[in-house]
Amino acid sequence: MPAPSEFLSWVDASKDAFIARLSHAVSIPSISGDPAYRPHVQEMSDWLNAELTKVGVETKQVDLGNHVMDGQTLPLPNAILGKTGNDSSKKTVLIYGHFDVQSAALTDGWASEPFVLTTLPDGRLVGRGSSDDKGPVLGWLAVLQWHHETQTPLPVNLRFCFEGMEENGSEGLDELVEGEGGLVWRGGLYVYRVYSFFLR
Structure with a gap:
């Protein structure tokens, strides 16, 4: 089905706002593999949760408990569960994605600051998470925003x-699926994994 x-037309008109939103998301160094950056992963969870609620998604941030990393006991970042629509005549699709990133530094070979969204001469946008996976997640946010603002049913x-x-x-995802299974996963879901390979 074509868009x-x-x-x-709305996407074209909203390009600058979308880039600004992606720029903000990229600026949050939500590196899940480094204990020093754990607060930023939670910051990203809080920010994304707020953005989802703005476009009409009913959300729930789930505390996944603690884990041990590099000898430290750390809180796992809250996962976000969300839903919109409850029409029994429609199919239900589960969208899975993530908002954490791998570490990145200029010394790794980056030509620009990885946590500053940079526009290349050919128009491509470069920044840690811009394709994996913050950019694709924000793509869904844009779709939701249009439907919410225009009151167009999904x-x-x-x-x-x-x-x-x-x-x-x-870490914590298995327990999340088991613990929230009765609330989120039931109902004959179709599952879509937010991929980014098409952006490369």
Whole structure:
């Protein structure tokens, strides 16, 4: 099904706002594999949760408890569960993605500061997380924003699961699925994994 022309026009008109939103997301160094950056992973969870609620998604941040990393006991970043739509005549699709990133530094070979979104001469945007996985997640946010602002019904019910430990083994995800199974996963879901390979 092709995207509505009015949606495509809205996307073009909203480009600067979308880039600004991605720039903010990239600026949050949500590195899940480094204990020193754990507060920033939680910061990213809080920010994304707030953005989802702005576009009409009913959300729940889930405390996943603690784990041990490098000899330190640390809180796992809150996962985000969300839902919009509850029409029994529509199919239900679960969107899975993550908001954490791997470490990055200029000494790793980056040509620009990895946590500053940079526009290349050919127009491509570069920054840690811009393709894996913050950019694709924010793509879904844009879709939700248009439907919310125009009051256009979604063709399916949507459920969301966003985590902050994917780059470090998805610690806590198994327990999340088991603990929230009766609330989120039931109902004959179709599952979509937010991928970024098409952006490269």
